[in-house]
Amino acid sequence: MIMDMNRRAWAIVAALLLEQASIARAQPVDGEGAVTGDPVAAASPARAAVSVDLPDVPARPPDRFGVMLFTNESSAKAMDWAVAAVPFELGEKVAQVFPLEPAYGPLVVPDGPAVSADPTVVAAYAKAVDARWVFTGWLQRPGNDLKLGVILWLVDGGVARPLGLEVIKRGPQPDLHKLIAEAVIELATRAGWLVPVGGAEILARDPARELYAIQMLGKGLGNLVGATGPADRKQAERDFARALLVDPKLAWAHRLVGELDRTDPDPKIQARAIGKFSYAADLAPDYAPALRAVADAALAGRKPDQARDLYERLVRVRPWDLELRLRLGDARWQAGDAAGATRELDRVIARTPDDLRARRILALIHAAQGDVKALAAELEQIVLRAPNDLDTRADLGAAYVSLGRLAEATAAYEIVSNARPTDGTAAKRVGDVYRLRKDVPQAVAWYARASRIDPQDPRPFFLTGAVWLEAGNLDEAHKAYVRAESFKEYLGQTYMALAAIAYRKGTLSEASWYLRRAVKARPWSRDARASYALVLCALGDWVGAAAQTDIAVATWPEDPQLWYLRGVALGVVAATGDPSDVAAARTAIGRAIALAPADEAPRRADARIRAHQAPSVEGALAIEQPFGDSAAFQRAIDRFFVAGAKMTTLRATFGSQVLTALGALAQGPYRDLSAGAGVTATQKARAAARAKGCPVMAVARPWQAAADSLVAYQRAGVDLEEAYRVVVDLDNRGETVALTPDYRARVGLVRTQWRLAVGDVRDMRTELSAQLGRELRASGCREDVLTAAANRPLIEQVDRDDGPEAGDPAPVPVPPAQATFYVDNRSCLDPVAVWVDGEQVGDAPGGQRAALSAPVGRRTLCLLPPGSGSCGDQGTVREIYLADGWSVTLHCLERKLP
Numbered sequence: 001m002i003m004d005m006n007r008r009a010w011a012i013v014a015a016l017l018l019e020q021a022s023i024a025r026a027q028p029v030d031g032e033g034a035v036t037g038d039p040v041a042a043a044s045p046a047r048a049a050v051s052v053d054l055p056d057v058p059a060r061p062p063d064r065f066g067v068m069l070f071t072n073e074s075s076a077k078a079m080d081w082a083v084a085a086v087p088f089e090l091g092e093k094v095a096q097v098f099p100l101e102p103a104y105g106p107l108v109v110p111d112g113p114a115v116s117a118d119p120t121v122v123a124a125y126a127k128a129v130d131a132r133w134v135f136t137g138w139l140q141r142p143g144n145d146l147k148l149g150v151i152l153w154l155v156d157g158g159v160a161r162p163l164g165l166e167v168i169k170r171g172p173q174p175d176l177h178k179l180i181a182e183a184v185i186e187l188a189t190r191a192g193w194l195v196p197v198g199g200a201e202i203l204a205r206d207p208a209r210e211l212y213a214i215q216m217l218g219k220g221l222g223n224l225v226g227a228t229g230p231a232d233r234k235q236a237e238r239d240f241a242r243a244l245l246v247d248p249k250l251a252w253a254h255r256l257v258g259e260l261d262r263t264d265p266d267p268k269i270q271a272r273a274i275g276k277f278s279y280a281a282d283l284a285p286d287y288a289p290a291l292r293a294v295a296d297a298a299l300a301g302r303k304p305d306q307a308r309d310l311y312e313r314l315v316r317v318r319p320w321d322l323e324l325r326l327r328l329g330d331a332r333w334q335a336g337d338a339a340g341a342t343r344e345l346d347r348v349i350a351r352t353p354d355d356l357r358a359r360r361i362l363a364l365i366h367a368a369q370g371d372v373k374a375l376a377a378e379l380e381q382i383v384l385r386a387p388n389d390l391d392t393r394a395d396l397g398a399a400y401v402s403l404g405r406l407a408e409a410t411a412a413y414e415i416v417s418n419a420r421p422t423d424g425t426a427a428k429r430v431g432d433v434y435r436l437r438k439d440v441p442q443a444v445a446w447y448a449r450a451s452r453i454d455p456q457d458p459r460p461f462f463l464t465g466a467v468w469l470e471a472g473n474l475d476e477a478h479k480a481y482v483r484a485e486s487f488k489e490y491l492g493q494t495y496m497a498l499a500a501i502a503y504r505k506g507t508l509s510e511a512s513w514y515l516r517r518a519v520k521a522r523p524w525s526r527d528a529r530a531s532y533a534l535v536l537c538a539l540g541d542w543v544g545a546a547a548q549t550d551i552a553v554a555t556w557p558e559d560p561q562l563w564y565l566r567g568v569a570l571g572v573v574a575a576t577g578d579p580s581d582v583a584a585a586r587t588a589i590g591r592a593i594a595l596a597p598a599d600e601a602p603r604r605a606d607a608r609i610r611a612h613q614a615p616s617v618e619g620a621l622a623i624e625q626p627f628g629d630s631a632a633f634q635r636a637i638d639r640f641f642v643a644g645a646k647m648t649t650l651r652a653t654f655g656s657q658v659l660t661a662l663g664a665l666a667q668g669p670y671r672d673l674s675a676g677a678g679v680t681a682t683q684k685a686r687a688a689a690r691a692k693g694c695p696v697m698a699v700a701r702p703w704q705a706a707a708d709s710l711v712a713y714q715r716a717g718v719d720l721e722e723a724y725r726v727v728v729d730l731d732n733r734g735e736t737v738a739l740t741p742d743y744r745a746r747v748g749l750v751r752t753q754w755r756l757a758v759g760d761v762r763d764m765r766t767e768l769s770a771q772l773g774r775e776l777r778a779s780g781c782r783e784d785v786l787t788a789a790a791n792r793p794l795i796e797q798v799d800r801d802d803g804p805e806a807g808d809p810a811p812v813p814v815p816p817a818q819a820t821f822y823v824d825n826r827s828c829l830d831p832v833a834v835w836v837d838g839e840q841v842g843d844a845p846g847g848q849r850a851a852l853s854a855p856v857g858r859r860t861l862c863l864l865p866p867g868s869g870s871c872g873d874q875g876t877v878r879e880i881y882l883a884d885g886w887s888v889t890l891h892c893l894e895r896k897l898p
Contacts, residue, residue, distance in 0.1 A: 057325070067088075071116055081215040220238075330361055376405075409433050545565060
């Protein structure tokens with residue numbers, strides 16, 4: 001787990017303030033080398049995602065070095081712990097002090113038994129890990145001393161040669177770390193490596209408070225890699241636990257336990273690894289392997305801000321490490337810093353042009369930024385290096401389509417389809433591109449191929465009909481859409497297409513027949529309603545057309561075509577004998593002109609109505625294509641998010657209006673708090689509001705506005721639902737593959753936001769009917785009175801707190817008439833609480849018939865047994881007309897009295 005930051009009052013200054021040194025036959029490393037601060041501070045950044053200027057990648061990479069297992073030259077097996085412990089310590093400290101690139105993994109030492117070093121063995125190891133320098137060595141224990149021999153090998157051209165004679169150091173066993181430091185410094189001098197300021201101290205630093213902890217660590221590491229016998233993971237875990245028992249602050253041991261946990265098959269144990277890495281980085285803030293593990297875990301755990309800051313620290317120390325820069329670019333991209341991510345990924349590609357991981361992230365960045373040209377160029381590079389990557393080639397085809405490079409898109413899609421002969425969607429995509437190229441025979445042929453692959457797929461039938469319809473071949477289009485009638489779930493769209501064909505042929509009655517069924521199949525389709533109204537106008541059924549537009553404009557009040565058709569229908573009725581409809585016709589036409597000023601058809605209709613002439617209808621029938629190319633899919637996604645943005649605004653407005661109405665009733669955060677604070681003041685405010693009665697003029701308008709906002713929200717939800725169903729249908733059929741990566745990512749958001757929108761509708765209805773409605777009833781506010789008041793013009797109101805004018809008699813309150821009613825609870829054991837209009841008027845004890853009293857009139861009654869919820873829950877409230885003698889009998893079938 002991440003360490004609590006309160007454990008440190010100040011950030012620990014890291015010991016990675018190293019001067020960049022040069023190595024013989026390796027370039028000097030330019031750039032900053034300082035890393036400061038606590039790792040947790042980096043894992044919990046407070047700053048925004050902005051790019052940080054980092055040192056550039058050196059012109060030449062540094063030399064790579066590795067370490068081999070040392071050999072135990074003594075006869076005592078008790079020294080086996082040093083076989084892995086000494087090279088592990090040597091490797092960790094050399095990587096920390098010198099600007100060399102480690103040629104080893106997280107465990108530092110290689111797997112397998114320790115072997116005596118000779119030129120052949122060293123050369124083979126160096127070739128396997130791509131190392132130029134290799135450390136080997138041996139250990140003996142003469143008496144109570146420790147004798148250490150270390151050799152540094154230089155590997156060139158596949159030939160390994162020792163850099164002079166081996167360095168031999170001898171001293172007491174507790175001085176092991178000092179002996180290692182002296183050997184490394186002497187070998188570094190031979191190699192021409194410059195020991196940076198403070199480097200000698202780091203090399204000689206004792207990592208544990210007792211050598212026994214290092215011995216247990218070495219024993220565990222040896223068991224883990226099989227240095228002195230068969231690999232034994234369980235024994236390694238026990239050895240590491242002993243090391244931590246001896247020294248709980250041994251950072252190396254915590255990291256190695258983290259490496260074990262990370263590779264454990266149990267997910268629960270895997271989750272513990274990040275805690276071990278974080279604690280190791282806390283104990284040793286300059287410990288790069290632990291910081292790197294924490295950064296990797298943060299990136300994998302979708303915490304890009306944490307990962308970004310950690311990678312930036314590491315890159316400053318290791319500017320040559322391209323893997324770190326790649327991960328930094330990924331973290332910056334996920335954190336929203338596209339410019340910084342692009343800069344680092346470009347640096348990686350400049351050194352390793354064949355790094356497909358970096359190129360794929362760059363492709364995502366270009367797609368998200370809408371730079372399709374750059375996206376296509378990056379995808380071309382990926383396909384050039386991975387010609388068998390069909391998914392990337394399909395992405396490239398989608399990018400070509402967006403750029404209008406249809407011939408290249410055709411070639412890309414054909415390669416994918418030919419490589420996947422059983423993929424109907426791949427064949428369909430080729431047909432889409434030929435359709436865009438107006439190549440009717442090829443488009444029809446590829447759609448037919450897709451249909452043969454999957455005869456139950458409706459897409460080829462609809463798209464074949466669309467191709468013939470666009471080409472003007474109405475007969476072939478009619479045949480295709482007739483075949484599409486076998487797919488019942490798309491009958492509405494099929495009827496609309498057949499109606500459009502009939503309309504173009506001039507058979508209006510047939511078009512009307514199809515559209516009548518299309519409207520029945522798709523009652524929430526705006527295009528179906530508009531097309532039906534247009535055909536009815538063309539047939540002279542002006543009353544029917546007006547009825548259709550009445551229904552449509554209630555759901556789509558901002559649609560200019562619907563208002564135009566409504567105006568035409570009313571205008572013809574007015575011109576043929578009902579002048580009272582002239583004003584309504586001109587109002588509808590005027591609304592159409594205001595919504596679409598550039599459309600000439602409404603203006604011509606308005607001129608004829610003003611001239612007392614019947615207007616003529618203009619326009620064409622709409623066709624709802626349930627399937628199309630990637631552009632149609634993108635339009636459906638855009639339509640969904642446009643409707644979603646509108647609904648989000650309406651949701652916020654609705655919430656404010658509900659709170660305003662509650663404030664007028666002395667409830668909620670908008671209430672008047674001038675009487676004081678606290679629960680007592682709130683209760684007093686509620687009692688005062690109820691005593692005064694319903695503040696009609698203060699409540700009416702926000703209540704009505706909230707109700708209107710709910711209606712508008714549900715109306716916008718019609719468009720949202722239509723777009724959602726199109727997107728989900730196309731996604732389920734594999735059409736998402738034809739989208740560019742940015743739109744592909746938005747498909748998942750469509751599903752998420754749809755679930756949220758459905759939940760919002762339920763919440764809004766509850767807020768209006770239950771939360772606000774309960775308070776309205778408690779204050780005696782009737783909905784019919786509020787509706788009437790909301791529709792009245794604004795009038796100046798007298799402040800209730802001003803009191804009556806001087807000299808006016810105070811009004812005498814008239815108590816409401818009371819009715820006695822009965823609740824018969826004799827067949828039940830449990831008592832029942834009786835609520836009328838949201839207030840409890842008494843209880844009906846079990847086994848008794850109770851007489852209660854409440855005001856006469858239309859009321860809401862709620863009967864609640866113990867533990868059955870609260871009034872307002874579904875099924876708990878009923879409306880009654882309360883009069884003297886009214887009664888209700890309760891029945892408890894399973895709990896009758898004896």
